[in-house]
Amino acid sequence: MKLFDENINTAKDLTEIKKPEFLKCSECGREILKELVHSNLSTCVYCGYLFRVPAKNRIDMIADKETFIEIGAEKTSTDPLNFPDYPDKLEKAKEASGMNEAIITGICKIGGYKAGLAVMDSYFMMGSMGQMVGEKITDLAEECTKQNLPLIIFSASGGARMQEGIISLLQMSRTTAALNRMHDAGLPYLSVLTNPTTGGVTASFAMQGDIIISEPKALIGFAGPRVIQQTVKDKLPEEFQTAEFLLKQGMIDRIVERRELRTVLAQILSLH
Ligand SMILES: [Zn+2]
Structure with a gap:
C-alpha cells in the first residue's frame, strides 16, 4: 500500500x-x-x-436546478472603434470570468414557471453595456415575445461601455424598443436592481420594468453623487441613490432580501 x-x-x-x-x-x-x-x-x-454576485452564481440562486438554457453564449464584443487597449481588456475579462460578455441570457424555470432570465455581471468590465450586451437583451426580449414568456433582468452595471462610444449609447434605445414590443404583446418584464446599477443601464431597461425590485442598499443612479452635487450646487439627502431612498420616492416597487428573491419572483410569475 x-x-x-x-x-x-x-x-x-x-x-x-x-x-x-x-x-x-x-x-x-x-x-x-x-x-x-x-x-x-x-x-x-x-x-x-x-x-456582488457573479452572473453564474446568481443563475444558480434563482433558476430551478438544471433548467437554465443559455442563448447567445458565443456573442462577444468586437472593437468597433479601434479603441486603445480594448481588445486586451476584453481578453482579460473573459479569462477572469469565464464569460464572453458582461451578461448571460437564457430561458429557465423559477418555482416551476418558465421565463426569460438575463443576468449582468459587474465583475466583467464593471458590467458595462456595449453592443453585445444590448444585442443579447434584445434577442432575449424577442425570444420571450415569440414564446409568450415573461422576462426578468438582473442589472449590475457601471453604465455604457466607453470603449464602444456612441455604439454603446445606441443600446439604450435598442433595448428599450425591444422591451416596448414585449409590453405591447402583454408580457410582463420584471427588473431586479442590484449593487451597483448606474449610468446608461439606469437610463434605459433597468428602470423600465413593469415591476422594479431592488436588493437592499443597492446603489442606483445615473451620474455619481459628486457630479450631481457640483451641478445642483446643493447638499444631497443622506440616503441619496440608495434603493431605500428610491423606494420612498416611488421610483421602485419593493426591496427584497437576497434569500427571498427566488420565492418573490416565482410568486410574481405565477400571476402571469
Ligand atoms: Zn461583513
Missing part, C-alpha cells in the same frame, strides 16, 4: 496547490473565505453585507 502519491510530491506541484482566496467585507472589514461567501448567497457571514 502506498502511503502517499509520489505524483504530487515534487516542489513544482506543491507550488501549484491552490492558495485559499479571501474576500474582504466592505461593511465590517473582515476577511472571509471566498467559498464560504459564495455558499452563503454571497452574503457576509458576520454582518449580512451583500457582496
Whole structure:
C-alpha cells in the first residue's frame, strides 16, 4: 500500500496547490473565505453585507436546478472603434470570468414557471453595456415575445461601455424598443436592481420594468453623487441613490432580501 502519491510530491506541484482566496467585507472589514461567501448567497457571514454576485452564481440562486438554457453564449464584443487597449481588456475579462460578455441570457424555470432570465455581471468590465450586451437583451426580449414568456433582468452595471462610444449609447434605445414590443404583446418584464446599477443601464431597461425590485442598499443612479452635487450646487439627502431612498420616492416597487428573491419572483410569475 502506498502511503502517499509520489505524483504530487515534487516542489513544482506543491507550488501549484491552490492558495485559499479571501474576500474582504466592505461593511465590517473582515476577511472571509471566498467559498464560504459564495455558499452563503454571497452574503457576509458576520454582518449580512451583500457582496456582488457573479452572473453564474446568481443563475444558480434563482433558476430551478438544471433548467437554465443559455442563448447567445458565443456573442462577444468586437472593437468597433479601434479603441486603445480594448481588445486586451476584453481578453482579460473573459479569462477572469469565464464569460464572453458582461451578461448571460437564457430561458429557465423559477418555482416551476418558465421565463426569460438575463443576468449582468459587474465583475466583467464593471458590467458595462456595449453592443453585445444590448444585442443579447434584445434577442432575449424577442425570444420571450415569440414564446409568450415573461422576462426578468438582473442589472449590475457601471453604465455604457466607453470603449464602444456612441455604439454603446445606441443600446439604450435598442433595448428599450425591444422591451416596448414585449409590453405591447402583454408580457410582463420584471427588473431586479442590484449593487451597483448606474449610468446608461439606469437610463434605459433597468428602470423600465413593469415591476422594479431592488436588493437592499443597492446603489442606483445615473451620474455619481459628486457630479450631481457640483451641478445642483446643493447638499444631497443622506440616503441619496440608495434603493431605500428610491423606494420612498416611488421610483421602485419593493426591496427584497437576497434569500427571498427566488420565492418573490416565482410568486410574481405565477400571476402571469
Ligand atoms: Zn461583513
